[in-house]
Amino acid sequence: MIPSRAxxxxxxxxxxxxxxxxxxxxxxxxARDDRILFEALGFTLTPGGIVQLEGANGSGKTxxxxxxxxxxxIEDGRVSWRGTPREEVLDEFLAALTYLGHIPGVKxxxxxxxxxAASRALTTMEPALPPDTAFYRVGLxxxxxxxxxxxxxxxxxxxxxxxxxxxxxxxxxxxxxxxxLDTDGKRMLxxxxxxxxxxxxxxxISTHHALDLAATPVQRIRLxx
Amino acid sequence: xxxxxxFRAMLGRDIRLxxxxxxxxxxxxxxxxxxxxxxxxxxxxxxxxxxxxAPGIIWVAALLSALLPMDRMFRPDYxxxxxxxxxxxxxxxxxxxxxxxxxxxxxxGVPVILLAPLVAxxxxxxxxxxxxxxxxLALGTPLLSLIGAIGVALTVGLRxxxxxxxxxxxxxxxxxxxxxxxxVDRAAAGLPIAGPIYLLAAMLVLAxxxxxxxxxxxxxxxxx
Amino acid sequence: xxxVWFHKLGSPKYFYALxxxxxxxxGGLSFVLLALGLYWGLVVAPPDYxxxxxxxxxxxxxxxAWMSMFTWMFMAFxxxxxxxxxxxxxASLMRAAAPLGASFTFLALVTGSLWGKPMWGAYWVWxxxxxxxxxxxxxxxxxxxxxxxxxQREAAGRAGAxxxxxxxxxxxxxxxxxxxxxxxxxxxxxxxxxxPSMPVEMLLPLLVSAAGFMAYFATVVLKRARCDILEGQAAxxxxxxxxxxxxxxHRNP
Numbered sequence: 001m002i003p004s005r006a007x008x009x010x011x012x013x014x015x016x017x018x019x020x021x022x023x024x025x026x027x028x029x030x031a032r033d034d035r036i037l038f039e040a041l042g043f044t045l046t047p048g049g050i051v052q053l054e055g056a057n058g059s060g061k062t063x064x065x066x067x068x069x070x071x072x073x074i075e076d077g078r079v080s081w082r083g084t085p086r087e088e089v090l091d092e093f094l095a096a097l098t099y100l101g102h103i104p105g106v107k108x109x110x111x112x113x114x115x116x117a118a119s120r121a122l123t124t125m126e127p128a129l130p131p132d133t134a135f136y137r138v139g140l141x142x143x144x145x146x147x148x149x150x151x152x153x154x155x156x157x158x159x160x161x162x163x164x165x166x167x168x169x170x171x172x173x174x175x176x177x178x179x180x181l182d183t184d185g186k187r188m189l190x191x192x193x194x195x196x197x198x199x200x201x202x203x204x205i206s207t208h209h210a211l212d213l214a215a216t217p218v219q220r221i222r223l224x225x
Numbered sequence: 226x227x228x229x230x231x232f233r234a235m236l237g238r239d240i241r242l243x244x245x246x247x248x249x250x251x252x253x254x255x256x257x258x259x260x261x262x263x264x265x266x267x268x269x270x271x272x273x274x275x276x277x278x279a280p281g282i283i284w285v286a287a288l289l290s291a292l293l294p295m296d297r298m299f300r301p302d303y304x305x306x307x308x309x310x311x312x313x314x315x316x317x318x319x320x321x322x323x324x325x326x327x328x329x330x331x332x333x334g335v336p337v338i339l340l341a342p343l344v345a346x347x348x349x350x351x352x353x354x355x356x357x358x359x360x361x362l363a364l365g366t367p368l369l370s371l372i373g374a375i376g377v378a379l380t381v382g383l384r385x386x387x388x389x390x391x392x393x394x395x396x397x398x399x400x401x402x403x404x405x406x407x408x409v410d411r412a413a414a415g416l417p418i419a420g421p422i423y424l425l426a427a428m429l430v431l432a433x434x435x436x437x438x439x440x441x442x443x444x445x446x447x448x449x
Numbered sequence: 450x451x452x453v454w455f456h457k458l459g460s461p462k463y464f465y466a467l468x469x470x471x472x473x474x475x476g477g478l479s480f481v482l483l484a485l486g487l488y489w490g491l492v493v494a495p496p497d498y499x500x501x502x503x504x505x506x507x508x509x510x511x512x513x514a515w516m517s518m519f520t521w522m523f524m525a526f527x528x529x530x531x532x533x534x535x536x537x538x539x540a541s542l543m544r545a546a547a548p549l550g551a552s553f554t555f556l557a558l559v560t561g562s563l564w565g566k567p568m569w570g571a572y573w574v575w576x577x578x579x580x581x582x583x584x585x586x587x588x589x590x591x592x593x594x595x596x597x598x599x600x601q602r603e604a605a606g607r608a609g610a611x612x613x614x615x616x617x618x619x620x621x622x623x624x625x626x627x628x629x630x631x632x633x634x635x636x637x638x639x640x641x642x643x644x645p646s647m648p649v650e651m652l653l654p655l656l657v658s659a660a661g662f663m664a665y666f667a668t669v670v671l672k673r674a675r676c677d678i679l680e681g682q683a684a685x686x687x688x689x690x691x692x693x694x695x696x697x698x699h700r701n702p
Contacts, residue, residue, distance in 0.1 A: 033602055035684070070313075071309060071445075071449065072449055091315045092315075094313055094314065101306050105306035105307050107307060108305065114238070121230060121235065121238075122235075122314035123315065124315050124316070375611070375615055379612060382599075382604075383599065389598055392587070393594075393612070396587040396588045396591065400623055400625075403626040403629065407629070407630060411633075424626075435618065443611050449603075449607075
């Protein structure tokens with residue numbers, strides 16, 4: 001089924017050898033108007049690390065992911081990337097992350113291939129895999145040229161996930177990526193994340209589901225009271 | 226990938242999307258012709274009257290038909306999450322936003338310019354004013370798109386986008402309307418038009434310099 | 450206590466106290482200046498040799514027109530503080546100023562058209578100054594509509610800041626374009642509001658009246674900004690402390 005469990009990290013990044021934390025979130029506080037969603041929240045990610053965010057609806061999981069990548073404003077605290085505050089290395093930080101929101105971020109009038117080309121153009125990295133291999137691995141083999149309009153919600157989600165394989169960023173921020181995925185899709189995503197971790201990549205994922213990531217250790221962070 | 230390629234890719238993607246939704250593409254064009262038709266119906270078809278008011282009518286119609294599809298510049302991207310992806314690109318958001326504005330102008334502004342001679346013919350615009358009309362449209366419609374994009378970026382997260390957008394943009398459009406319609410008016414009367422044309426060009430340069438930054442900042446605010 | 454809160458709210462709290470102390474003084478000052486300026490202008494100043502008594506409306510009209518433009522510049526300055534330094538107090542001041550600017554603009558329009566009646570025999574003439582004021586009024590209304598449409602306070606403040614700055618670049622262009630339009634369509638017009646050499650006995654009451662308008666603006670903006678700050682900080686400790694009756698006797702933060 002899966003052609004290889006080959007890792008898709010760029011060879012130039014020698015992240016296997018490093019054990020310093022890459023992503024450090026310190027004393028983070030986010031508010032929506034008057035309401036504090038969370039405060040004094042912190043965690044660190046070293047290569048190969050996985051953080052799973054849990055919490056009820058409205059507890060701020062999405063806000064936290066958006067705050068880490070800089071979309072949502074931060075009331076207090078800071079996010080550092082490889083030892084430097086995010087704001088000072090913003091280009092490098094943005095080049096190193098892939099954020100997949102709970103809205104997939106793909107165009108319904110484009111094919112998976114065109115969507116992939118559009119998101120690749122936004123990055124500064126060279127593609128790690130040919131698109132067709134990526135489609136095959138996310139379970140869209142043979143559908144690369146079908147407009148998303150004609151695909152199911154789960155298939156659209158898979159088309160969005162193909163970006164993770166083609167644009168090899170070390171940091172994945174995934175907001176409810178299991179939405180609309182079937183059991184098979186869930187297993188596929190778990191494998192992607194486990195492979196990513198094995199290759200030294202880092203993942204922050206928000207999901208209610210228990211993840212089966214084989215032997216990979218997962219830090220769980222619970223938001224809300 | 227380089228910034229130039231990112232710009233071209235964004236431009237190409239938006240044009241491709243617009244072509245895939247051809248029906249939407251034609252709407253502002255039909256609107257432009259329809260609004261221009263309303264004036265003779267309301268005011269009477271006397272050629273002398275039409276000749277006198279044609280520059281103003283054509284420009285008001287062009288302005289309204291620019292306003293009509295303006296909201297579509299960022300709203301679909303906001304709704305499907307690709308706008309977030311654009312802001313998370315390591316490339317400057319202002320340049321990527323400019324690519325979207327250019328794409329939007331190419332698919333909404335340029336057709337209006339191309340249709341304008343026909344509408345001018347219907348409205349008895351003197352032939353000597355036609356070059357002035359085309360020149361003002363060529364300078365003025367990108368200005369409308371650039372200024373409009375700031376308004377769209379500010380309102381893209383809001384449900385009541387449409388009417389609010391018109392309220393925000395119409396006062397800002399006043400100088401464009403005055404100089405453009407004024408230039409065509411002067412050309413119809415056989416007067417020199419270099420002054421207003423230079424002013425429009427200067428405003429376009431100013432907008433090209435400042436608007437992309439304002440658009441990027443506004444998009445960040447709307448997505449926060 | 451949490452230091453996060455202290456740092457974040459220190460400034461609005463301090464500003465609130467300062468505004469509370471300043472408003473009575475500014476209110477008194479604006480009352481005195483307005484009474485003096487209007488009495489001087491409407492009663493003491495000599496009638497105009499051309500327009501007779503009707504010119505006296507300038508003691509209201511001209512300060513309103515000045516304030517209508519000053520207010521937008523003030524908002525743009527606040528907007529700069531909001532965007533560059535994320536000052537919450539500046540956002541409150543900007544929001545507080547907008548309806549005032551709209552009122553000044555409206556007043557300038559009404560007094561201008563009232564003056565137009567004896568001057569031109571019509572309440573509305575497409576005079577360059579009046580037309581500019583009308584467009585400015587639309588800008589203010591747009592700003593206020595945007596503020597009320599955005600639910601999140603901080604986003605509303607920053608969006609308003611962008612609009613205020615876009616407006617401040619545009620207002621001179623609008624002004625210039627309207628002047629150009631006016632000369633294009635009416636030839637050389639006599640702009641009745643810019644009398645080139647105003648005698649001192651008219652200029653002085655005008656300046657006093659304008660100072661009164663300015664003091665009134667400062668009073669009301671501070672009052673409104675205080676309300677806005679209270680709304681924005683309603684969840685914080687110091688506002689709750691102030692709002693409870695027990696705290697009324699030691700209002701000294």
